[in-house]
Amino acid sequence: MYCTPHAVQYSYMAKNVMQLAILSTQRVVLLLWLLHAPAAADAALTTVAGCPSKCGDVDIPLPFGIGDHCAWESFDVVCNESFSPPRPHTGNIEIKEISVEAGEMRVYTPVADQCYNSSSTSAPGFGASLELTAPFLLAQSNEFTAIGCNTVAFLDGRNNGSYSTGCITTCGSVEAAAQNGEPCTGLGCCQVPSIPPNLTTLHISWNDQGFLNFTPIGTPCSYAFVAQKDWYNFSRQDFGPVGSKDFITNSTWDKSVPTVLNWAIRNNGSCSSITGLAPACVSANSNCVNTSNGVGYLCKCSPGYAGNPYATGADGCTNINECDLRRAEPAKYEKLYPCYSGSKCHDTEGDYKCKCRFWHRGDGKLDKGCRAIIPWTAVAAVATLLASAFLAALLLYIRRERKRRQRKGLFDKNGGNILRNVLNIKIYSEDELNKMTTNYSNMLGNGCFGGVYKGITDEKQEVAVKRFNPRDEERSRDDVVREITSQSSIQHDNLLRLVGCCLETDVPRLVLEFIPNGSLHTVLHGAGRNMHIPLLARLDIAVGSAEALAYMHSNIGHNSIVHGDVKSANILIGDNMEPKVSDFGASKLMSVAKYNKWSVFGDLNYIDPVYTSTGDFTDKSDVYSFGVVLLELITRRKAKYDGTSLRVQFDKHYKDDDMRRKMYDQDLLSDDAQPHCLECLDKMADIAVQCLRNNVDERPTMAEVLEDLKKLRESAKTHNTYPTRVDGEGKPDR
Structure with a gap:
């Protein structure tokens, strides 16, 4: 049985007692880096000629x-x-790199090691100790790493004992350790990824007495070190006496790693918060900023200048010639230093200008910032007016003829001749849509795919006409035919029905059945937020919506479909509170969505985070979005409320019964059957949390979600001591 990884921290006094017992079996290599702290200097040093750079x-x-x-x-x-x-x-530390801009020095520091002999007893271990003085501190961009099996390593960061941390690794054998390249989470390798500021000491030690007292076969050595973040990649071969192949042999140690130190001006005045000046910032066009690690400041070149702010003359901060950089490397610098069309770059001291070309004025740094100066604008306007009057009649004729031909072409392009023969679809002309919607005067809603308008057909049927926004790419005839045919084949009581379509426009327009009561989002959070909705009614909404999505995901004519934009605003509520899943503007064949990196334009509060990070959208992504809808049903809170994510807040309190139940809609708990109501809400919460799991493979399918909700509804009906319907005044009908 293996232990899980632990981060260990002890008080300085308790840990010192432990270490005194440990040192009897350890050999500690102690390196004292004594960088003498200077007295406060009155001014910056003036270097002599010939100093090597x-x-x-x-x-x-x-x-x-x-x-x-x-x-x-x-x-x-x-x-x-x-x-x-x-x-x-x-001192004795080899320098790898010095950064003036970041105030960093990359150096090589020793690796602490501890090996075992053939009898599985520990040989004397090497610790590592490094003491820093001004101007150096250990940077927060490092992380503490320990490698080995059954290893406990400690890191002390301050001489006064105010910071001590460590980590534990366990593994029964090499095969039980993490795989090569996996994160260091305790199986053969552990890490403390966050190091605080103001650390002046790097002291690494071991505990091999009485805590983990056996050594797995094949793991003879343990190692510990402080290195810059993301430098180390775990490998099982690192257990050997040679250690990691990434360990560096330098002038001081046979095993070392790159470590980042922060440096700053700590003993030469202070940085003025008013003027931004400091004694060490000797270069013209430079200023100071307080360091984020310890006390002190760094010098920076002012905007528009580059160089060394600690030097004077040509070596200091000098003007950046942005125009030369644009010409030399346009791909890199034209976006950094823009000069838009109609202007030319001119360098100035500490900046640059984009002068507009002849007969233009304005600022070329701004897009469309150069405006033409045309003295004859009045003449051109009069000429245009006269020409327009002359061509009015001709243009009217041409427009009508072109419109007719365009409609005919679009009808054929959008597959009109084929769709005429598709059952259950009525083909409307553009003029018919204009008439039934009164020229699109009654908008019901607007989304990322377009607007929805109320209309009335000649048969007095109320419908909703969906007009899509034009897409960037041209939609092929086969795509249009396939999408409309596919949607027309989806026939389910809880799916919004496609009545017909219009093919005489750039993007086909859909005619859908009209649902008068609006969306679930409106009922829960909008105009109907004061309406009492009993638990059984909410279960009916959840079951009906799940049935619709499960039906879409099922093998409909060998073409399963994912919705792509499941949210409460896309679930419409009928007269008897029956749900209708709508908005198929985002839907796609499941095979196409999975293998072609389908782009989804849904509400970010509902979109699967796995899709946002990988680009892979599957039926489990719809399951995730439905989980958010379930949370809305049981809490009556928006997916994002008070600036907070409902999913995040519910997940935070999920395991705390009291806190979780406080998030439920308290209106439900006023019913007479409160104990069973709480039990039902808890089960709905369990289903929602399963849908929202980060691991896609651990999420249920919509069919499984539907089955669980049906069982829950049947259980709720057997305890039907609370209302099941909602009357017209928003009060329960008992």
């Missing part, structure tokens, strides 16, 4: 320097030329 392949920028009078106090660097190429050091 590189050591080997590493740049050494001010305030760092090599040699006498080349570095600011506490920023000295030694270039060890016994290597080829030479390697820079500060």
